[in-house]
Amino acid sequence: MAFGWIEEQDRARREAGLVRVLRPRPAASSLLDLASNDYLGLARHPEVVEGAASAARxxxxxxxxxxLVTGTTALHAELESELADFCGFEAALVFSSGYAANLAAVTALAPHGSLVVSDAGNHASLIDGCRLARGTTQVVGHADPDAVRKALATHDGPAVAVSDTVFSVDGDAAPLAALADACRAYGAGLIVDDAHGLGVLGDGGRGAPQGAGL
Known part of the structure; x- marks a missing residue:
């Protein structure tokens, strides 16, 4: 069979207890969801729900x-403008998911010949972005700006450090100010995923980078 190896891998994963099973949730439930990323409860906020329904109509x-062809609407432009203003940046770009955003950001900002320094605790989307990037990835210890400095010191070409701002599994925060200092010292860029900081940290919820003075 041409794809017999898939069945073999599937069997091995099941025997190792590594198969995850989807558990669809109902629209309404009396259960308290402590695993949600909807920290602010916006997913069911009446204004958000009505806004989505109105936009669909x-x-x-x-x-x-x-x-790039016909998919950008006035709503996209308005949202991106408001996000940029809210966060204090020149511009913003909306993606279909945070995962897609991380893949795009890392691969676009890590050209051929570059060094990508990645935190050991980074989210899978950042890890996959590093794998797809054309540079060389070096994984360093979790939340360790000194390790980032040492890695950057070994490279003469373009370099970026990649980190979550708030790590979703343990809930700890990256030392953003120290990471930024390390990157400045070696002329490197700093790419951060603020999925768990925006709306929660910083002045008025403007995110972890803003809260760190970046």
Whole structure:
């Protein structure tokens, strides 16, 4: 069988207890969900729900094309402008998911010949972004700016450090100010995933980088 190896891998994963099973949840439940990332409860906020319904009635249920062709609407432009203003940045770009955003950011900002210094505790999306990047990835100890400095000191070309701001598994925060200092010292870029900081940390919820003075 052409794909017999898939069955063999599946069997090995099941025997090792590594198969995850999806558990669909109902629309309404009396259970208290402590695993959600919806920290602010916005997913069911009446204004958010009505806004989504109103947008679907006005714009339809799909983008009809890629962003570069026909898929960018006035809603995209408005949202990106408001996000940029809120966070204090020149511009913003909205993706279909945080996972897609991380893949795009790391691969775009780590060119051929670059060094990518990745925190050992990074989210899978950042890890996959490092794997897809054209540079060389070096994984360093968790939340260790000194290790980042040592890694950057060994490389003469373009370099970036990659880290979550708040690590979703343990809930600890990256030493952003120290990481930024390390990157400045060696002319390197700093890419951070603020999925668990934006809306919660910083002045008015403007995120962990803003809270760290970056």
């Amino acid at each position: 006005t714009w339809g249920g799909g983008a009809t094309g890629s962003r």
